Amino acid sequence: MFGAWQAGAWRSLAPRFQPDLIVGASVGSLNGYAIAAGWSTSDLCAWWLRSDMAGFKHLPKAIRFLMDARPLEIDYAVVLVDLLRMKPHTVTGSVVQAEHLLASCAVPGAALPQRIEGRWYLDGALLNPLPVWAAVELGATRILALNALPDVPSVLLRPLLKGFRASFGHRPALPSGIDLTILAPSRQLGSVRDAIYWKQANIEHWIEQGAADAAALATAAPF
Numbered sequence: 001m002f003g004a005w006q007a008g009a010w011r012s013l014a015p016r017f018q019p020d021l022i023v024g025a026s027v028g029s030l031n032g033y034a035i036a037a038g039w040s041t042s043d044l045c046a047w048w049l050r051s052d053m054a055g056f057k058h059l060p061k062a063i064r065f066l067m068d069a070r071p072l073e074i075d076y077a078v079v080l081v082d083l084l085r086m087k088p089h090t091v092t093g094s095v096v097q098a099e100h101l102l103a104s105c106a107v108p109g110a111a112l113p114q115r116i117e118g119r120w121y122l123d124g125a126l127l128n129p130l131p132v133w134a135a136v137e138l139g140a141t142r143i144l145a146l147n148a149l150p151d152v153p154s155v156l157l158r159p160l161l162k163g164f165r166a167s168f169g170h171r172p173a174l175p176s177g178i179d180l181t182i183l184a185p186s187r188q189l190g191s192v193r194d195a196i197y198w199k200q201a202n203i204e205h206w207i208e209q210g211a212a213d214a215a216a217l218a219t220a221a222p223f
Helices: 003-013 027-036 041-048 056-069 098-104 132-137 157-168 192-196 200-220
Strands: 021-025 075-082 087-092 114-116 119-122 142-146 179-183
Touching: 003 027, 003 041, 003 142, 003 200, 021 027, 021 132, 027 041, 027 056, 027 075, 027 098, 041 056, 041 200, 056 098, 075 098, 075 132, 087 132, 098 114, 098 119, 132 142, 179 200
Parallel strands: 021 075, 142 179
Antiparallel strands: 075 087, 075 119, 114 119
């Protein structure tokens, strides 16, 4: 559900920042697809406010709606994680299908991995929540990265995930000459339960927080 913050952030960023490429992982793959398909900021925020499009149980329906609404207008890539090899996998452009978005959003414990062409894939943010490396591999030199979840909102899960990423994380060094700006929430968005279950008041609050956080960044460091 924290993806609503990304939608709010894009509401403030869209008039100031016109991307040539969108790369998304986990819930960012959904917002990223909508942005790359030319959705208006109001339509994207309204999509998050629909209870029938929210939550893991509605994910297949939400992705079908997302992909049927408009075709991609700019370059787009989605990051998955190969479950057996525990390596990231990037899918680009017209090759991207609903199954790839489902896989990228397959958070362990909340959604099942997806089998695609004989291999199993899951949450694209598992090894690295911010796939800047994938954007660099695809030629990006000036990157604006939105990190809706800079830390896990659970004192129990946090050390487990940090230990896992220390062992399996994908963190290539950023090449020289890359202009990277990272935007993260100015305050923690909520609990693990808030992240999983849709609640209108939360969504409205996160959209507004995202818009405010992005506006503050744009004022401090114009793009």
